[in-house]
Amino acid sequence: MKARAVILVLIVAMFGGSWLMQSFVPDNEVRSYAADPLKQEIPYGFPPPVYTFKNNPLTQQGFNLGRRLFYEGRLSKDNYIACASCHQQHGAFSDFEHLLSHGDNNQFTLRNAPPLFNLAWHKELHLDGGINHIEVQPLAPITASNEMASGIDSIIAKLSADTSYTRMFKAAFGDATITSQRILKALAQFTGSLTSANSKYDQMRLGKVQFTDMEYKGYQIFRARCASCHTEPLLTDFSYRNIGLTVDTFLNDLGRMRITGLPEDSLKFKVPSLRNVARTNPYMHDGRYWGLAKAINHFAGFNAADLRTDSLIRNGAPLEKTDVYLVISFLHTLTDSSFLKDKRLVAPEFNGNIHQ
């Protein structure tokens, strides 16, 4: 039975192969036929991911290359600013304790660098949702003059001159050619694999641990008052909302409206996931609030006068002071320390050694 099936498959391969090649246009990159496949991790209770690596088969070699590129300073004009410069593992890949990040020539970024995890579940990226696909996201920071200030052509030139890179491209893609598509697909193998789902909260959901009394009370308040936007289990509903933050007249960042051009999208930003939130201080799109208490107090003592503010906030009763502290104790259960210390995600030159 098994042998017959194999023969049939071979027949299909022999006769169907050439025909299939004509009908489907492959995604151009040659794949390494010796690369070790990896399986995408889909945590318990998570919905199906948006990005499934369908046109970018996940392999150990592709992931390793993506990780090296993520930590590679030569992706920037001055050869020092890497993705990891503003997305550090101990800050859940946000820019630890920075309101705004530092780009080329001591410039500041427009926004607070968001943490990077569970990106395969994001339909759009960036706080304004301007990026429609995880693979093309790195082009934004790479080319922005106040971030990495570089260009794909110069990156290809730098990496092609380094045989340790051409070897890795060959291992991942089958030959040593370096293209923008391969750089971007390798980066997506790394960033798309940053999965954080092993916090105390996750373990509680699996029935492995119990919340303390305070954590539990905080969780109940959270579910009643916060979870309609910070939806479980990803702790965001991926929508764009105006939470009533006044515009900073220096940054003049109008958020989602910059992308859609629609006045009703003015000052809307993507609802961030609250996973690892205790590690992503300071808070809000421009990092204006230091400390969880400050951030939650924004919702606690809210001035509902501005009608453009999201109705869920305008119509909600303010949080009691004690509620704020109970919610904070819940938020601390969202820290996934195994993710923050995952050796697979560490800069390759540290060989998996982590110091914290």
Added chain:
Amino acid sequence: MRPALILLLLFVSLTAANRLHRPDAPKGFLELQFHHFIGKKILHSDSTYLNHFNEPFTVTKFRYYVSNIVVSNSATGKQYRLPDTYFLVNEAEPASKSIRVVVPAGGYDTISFLLGVDSLRNTSGAQTGALDPLNDMFWTWNTGYVMAKLEGSSPLSKLPHHLIEYHIGGYKKPHAVQQLIALKVPAKAVQVKSSGMAKVAIHADLDKWFYAKHPLKIADQPACTTPGALAVKYAENYAQLFFIHSIKQP
């Protein structure tokens, strides 16, 4: 393995084999040659021209995507859709202005193409070839391809260096700018044969960029570099840029 699965595999393999053994219809080469004009004058990057509104301007950069090419014959209803092909026509690169394709032999009186990149390829992640972001036709901050790009200068522009800069993009409704363009072959249909190359000269009159459907004076609009209602107006203008000037049979 289940019998149903075996039957399915058998069916697929037989269908595939059948397709392989079917004698292939003869095919031939078709070349679409794009020529750029302003009015009746040939476009040169070092010359100054006057547009419909008598506004002087130069063109230093002119590029656009041609994709989803379809050749058809309105008399027989025969139609051939080129599979997944994308071309970047660039005034600065003469070779890019001739697009060679292989289509089934036969007569065609209509050539259609999408000026721009379809929404699917705008949302499918990292691309290569003509769609490589290296070609400087890709927006990094608001994902999507610039479908057509015209740059130059005009003394009427109040921008730095008197620049004029039109980067027309946006694939999402209501501000989608990709334009389906169907061009009629004048007089007799172009005959594609299995030997030789049939050539179709397509002329584009850039003057129409400024007025074909919507009057858009340089003095009022020296630039358009974001998706939106203005970009749609330029797109509706450039939809009328092209016509088939002549054909050349082998």
